[in-house]
Amino acid sequence: MKTRHAATEPGPVFRIGLALLLFAITAGLALALLAEPVAPGVAGQVEAALGDSGSKNHVTAVLLNFRGYDTLLELAVLTSALVGVWALGVAPDIKETTPSPVLLGMNSVLIPLAPLFCAYLLWAGASRPGGAFQAGAVLAAAAVLYNISCRRPELRLPSAPLRPGIVIGLGVFIATGFGVMGGGRAFMEYPAGLAGGLILLIETAATLSIALILASLFVGGRPEGEP
Amino acid sequence: MSSGILFACGGLGLLAIGIWALVLRAHLIRKVLAVNVMGSGAFLLLVGAGSMGEAGVDPVPQAMVITGIVVAISATALALALVLRLANATGKPALPEDRERDLMDSEER
């Protein structure tokens, strides 16, 4: 029994009104951008502090050291999104067809190469463009390719070995943050000499976690065999 | 026009296009697409405005956008899982008040 008034297609009056409103907002924001002098960015300060940060890549230094707390919370967002997806139950089944030979041929080249790309991006993130998120995404893409190729039934991982891998990124990050607090330092204030090694440690754990979380988000539901 | 302001205006345009589609489309996957386009527009606005200054390439907006991309994908994944459960439970991937609208779900290719 429908107690709500069903919506009809919005008429032309509504559309014109919406278009005018959006045009006004966009024009106003563009004028605001053009009018005021732009504040000088913090690029100079990042450049000055780059030596102690443990990484020669500006973006990695900002992500993992200067604004490391944001990255910690980002890992927490990823983990809680996965918890949310798992709370919805098992993913609905899809009728599986035999994969095309193009897909299988591509997999035989791309899936073995993916860990190589992942390791390179992770290692290069310290001084060249790269980093943990990009590396984790490449590994997750390989897992997704494997999942859809249906060479065997979809990868029925019991969730038990999956769980430590998923939380290890967040766990190592929090543990390092607290672990450096020994000599009177603040939370996540890396000691000067160790910063590079700590960043690499955090990024490695984060890469594993990100890959597992993104691949599990693709599966779209709780793994079977959960109690 | 230097490239920073150009991309920032492009980001504003994407935001407007995203809001338009978010309001007017009934199919929930189209709404998810519209929200993603809005997010990409916001990221373009951030980095474009960040490169308008004289200090060269500013890494802080870039780091924020990388964070934003990852957060957007996790929100999209959760939203798509919810859309799938809703479509299986009610038969149509649409909000209750949009069920009678044209979902533009035609099969013609």
Add this chain to the structure above:
Amino acid sequence: MNTGQALDLLLVLVLLWVAWAALSSRDLFRCIVLFIAFGLVLSMAWVRLGAPDVALAEAAIGAGLAGALLLATWARLPGKTEDSKLDAKGEDDED
């Protein structure tokens, strides 16, 4: 206007056009494929803005993984495949 600025203007116009096409096409599969193309063009825009890390992340996550997620969800919608089963396990959840 030198070639760099002309290329940037072209990139922005293509971005806006592909985004509009991705959101107003009648066929949902076409919309999703156009969204993946939008992600890749946006990745080129990041390169032009001097942000190669963002370009890598956008290509891998924003175009690749988002596209895969959207296509997987589209394929599992009721009525898309001949015998996609309804989620029967929703009824016997224990709390």
